[in-house]
Amino acid sequence: MLKRTPFFDLHNQTGGKIVEFAGYEMPVQYKGIKVEHAAVRHAVGVFDVSHMGEFFISGDKALELIQKVTVNDASKLFPGKAQYSCMCYADGGIVDDLIVYMLAENEYMLVVNGANVDKDFAWIKSQNTMGAELVDRSDDYALLAVQGPKAKATLQKLTDTNLDEIGFYSFKTGELAGVSMIISATGYTGEPGFELYFEHKNADEAAVWNAIFEAGEEFGIEPCGLGARDTLRLEMGFALYGNDITQSTHPLESRLGWITKFDKGEFVAKETLLAKKEAGLKRRLVGFVMEDQRSIPRNGYTITDAEGNDIGFVTSGTMSITLGKGIGMGFVSTDHAKDGGTIHISIRKKSAPATITKPPFISK
């Protein structure tokens, strides 16, 4: 039985095209990916991402557990600050990527991918040998991502919390549209914006949704689906769990070395990852832009060198709506993974050249 977010009826009323995603019936698009993508790049768009999971970890062992299961250094957090991180299995394979929020002293919220909620919770629980308090409240929380250059102007009309004071990857708790929520300056689009977490059982979620759309009307606000979410994140080169990062990839080869803090103390997979680093990486996740305009890379396509030798595979690909060109990410053997180098994507009967390009693919 598929789950529904609290906004399901609104998606239907708004013309959302519903597909199955992460065990939920989710909107993939409303008016169309191009329109929604442009709304976020140039104005403001709203995504229902209530399928995401929220875990709460508390008590005097909370930080110890988070330091053990995540690769980034959560000791750097302070109340009101969030951090992008990932969790690994002992062999270095990625369990999931996530955001760690420090709510208060000894109180944290972990936000994980919707498709991984059960797996992630079981994993963290299995690592909780120190006895931190751990609760899965994914079903209690609604999450709306309001993204775009006009996101702040839209939301500021609905709250007394000064949104100018919330820096990137920071958050405040406040009332917005009459509902108490976590207002977090985070997102998955490359545009400024906010993610709004609130307990939907005590809130009129339709009133929140409608208030946001009314406030954003003057800017041309649009509801946005998973389709635009994917094209927006890929233009930025943000990894998607299940495509670019999986249990079979580790953070150092997946452009996540910057969040892997070997100097923070012990954590799951630390020794394995150090050994991999020492031995040298065999492959790397790279971004690339197609040279000709009629080639669109897709997940699973083979990557070859000029002679046609297999050197890797595409993990994500799409038509960049901003560039009007195919863009993608993929694993390539290290000796071919040089910025500016040419690789070839096998697309049906042809071999299409692409240039290795460090994301973001659009200027930001």
Added chain:
Amino acid sequence: MSTPSDLKYTPEHEWVRDNGDGTVTIGITDFAQGELGDIVFVELEDPGTDYSKDDTFGTVEAVKTVSDLYAPIDGEVIELNEELEDNPELVNDDPYGAGWMIKMKVADAGQLDSLLSADEYQDITS
């Protein structure tokens, strides 16, 4: 979703219009264009090629996905919709009209009878 009753359909979401002169016009259905979303280009094989039913005669690339096009019947492709080269969105905007894809010379008229009616097609998409 529109499914004109004067057309024939395939389970692969193509429509076939019998032009009455031994040729048919072929495109993808309104349902198919809706499922694909914004179409960014249509790649069609050159005219003159002979196809057997279910052979791939082209590819539709949408933003989020790619889909092959299958010949609904045996025959030779005699014309492509060249407008789609520059305006692939015609397939989204007018799938049964300006968004047509190819014209084929029918090799075996009997095959047309085995295609789906509008009602039968609607049953498989509902």
